[in-house]
Amino acid sequence: MNLKLNHIPNIKDNVLQITGSKSETNRLLILQSLYPKIEIENVSNSDDSALMQAALKSTNEVVDIHHAGTAMRFLTAYFAVKNGRETILTGSKRMQERPIKILVDALRQLGCEISYEKEEGYPPIKIIGKNPETNKVSLAANVSSQYISALMLIASSLPEGLEIVLEGKVTSVPYIKMTLSLLKDVGIQGSFENNVINIHPLKITLPKRVVVESDWSSASYFYSIVALSNNKSVTLGSYKQNSYQGDSALAEIYRELGVETTFHDNQITLTKSSVSNDLDQLELDLSNSPDIAQTIAVTCFGLGKACYLTGLHTLKIKETDRLEALKVEIEKLGGEVLITENSLKLASSKSINSDISIDTYHDHRMAMAFAPLALRETLLINDADVVSKSYPDFWNDLKKLDFKVL
Structure with a gap:
């Protein structure tokens, strides 16, 4: 048109x-999938958020998120820790040109099993969900904050939480702080000091209602x-x-x-x-x-x-x-x-x-x-x-x- x-x-x-904010909505949708007692109001009506919702509900092996870059990053981490689930995560032609290697390498540090279906470092990727083998990961700090937020969002669901060490000068700090604030809104404790993010495990969730700005x-x-x-x-x-x-x-x-x-x-x-x-x-x-x-x-x-x-x-x-x-x-x-x-x-x-x-x-x-x-x-x-x-x-x-x- x-x-x-x-x-x-x-x-x-x-x-x-x-x-509602697409950035806030997509973070909260991941958390809601991990902790169903969370209620979200003023959800974004964007295509990206609709694709995220559909992907989280899907039971298909192939999940296509089209142009939704945030969904690609967040779902890579989400499916990587879904023990026993096999997922092929793919997207549009442009999505298959957007790098994912830094996040995949970080998840592999945790013991996650992820392989590339086509070109090394780019979607589509095959994910075999596993329980992580460690609770510490490091990655470059000057990368897209979505890689870092993807790890933060799954961290509380891991048995020992997660320590994320950021190497170098951190960019997009407000997006990291946004993720940390939303985690706290739903009862997840965490900190971000001296280039180290610590997210504590959450065993039990109480009902929470979050309004998206x-x-x-x-x-x-x-x-x-x-x-x-x-x-x-x-x-x-x-x-x-x-x-x-x-x-x-x-x-x-x-x-x-x-x-x-x-x-x-x-x-x-x-x-x-x-x-x-x-x-x-x-x-x-x-x-x-x-x-x-x-x-x-x-x-x-x-x-x-x-x-x-x-x-x-x-x-x-x-x-x-x-x-x-x-x-x-x-x-x-x-x-x-x-x-x-x-x-x-x-x-x-x-x-x-x-x-x-x-x-x-x-x-x-x-x-x-x-x-x-x-x-x-x-x-x-x-x-x-x-x-x-x-x-x-x-x-x-x-x-x-x-x-x-x-």
Whole structure:
């Protein structure tokens, strides 16, 4: 499905309810499968979370998680400790190009039995569930936090818990802390100190009810919309000021881009600042929140501001090579972008090309990050239904703000 977004001069103030965080939901679904007394409210309606739920209920030998990267990592660890169960875990063509070796090697340290069905280091993988032989594992600290969280989520189900030693500089710390906080919410004790994570075993669980906070990554697109609008506001629910999600850094980051955030009654209101912002170049280290890099880069482009974003090394192994995709699409619109293995530098620009077709590369965030530019020029979004991966209601919510989605 391709969509056309006609240029609009401004948005309409509105209140939107954003679906539960995909990151929180997928962690809690693993824990609920291990401990069925856990109840989850405000579950994400994303494709990824639906695929996770289906995989956890499946009794088939082959489990296909399509494009769901989080599910691939979390389920690899989950099935590895399901004693006696044999599973072939596979996914889409792109998923079979995304590395899994670091997690597999870590699980093998525990005595888990995992082999590759095709290319060494990549899905599909064959898992023969076993009881772990040790309670200590080590892995590089500068890898995707999902590898680390995958181990943390199964740790309490092991007889002696698990000690995870992280070697080197830790990246994506907020995601590790999110996992630790959710574990504590359901009664699992753990700690994260001096590059060592310790998760205690949990023998008995009491009934627990956990409410998933709405997704801050999804909120990022509305920060962009308000930044590009003229003195308008959008209210989003349900959010809390002391969020577990690293992407809540948006509130501070977008203040530099002219958006103020007000918290009230489990909602946030994003308001265009009346104070003039003379910032020429935004410089950020996004190693703790790389998923909002695309949104920020496009916002800066729409505002005509330069930006220099670093800490982006994990973007090359996402749904697409997000750094290369951003460069190609922004340059089609008339921008100038330089990328390295872990950074993006955008030059300031005074104009935006109109009626450009934005390719999304099977990446939900590409579609949603570029959509706010309709406040500057008419554009087309190819394969627009890719947003269902994380935010199926996105286009309908834009219509509520008066976007002309055709």
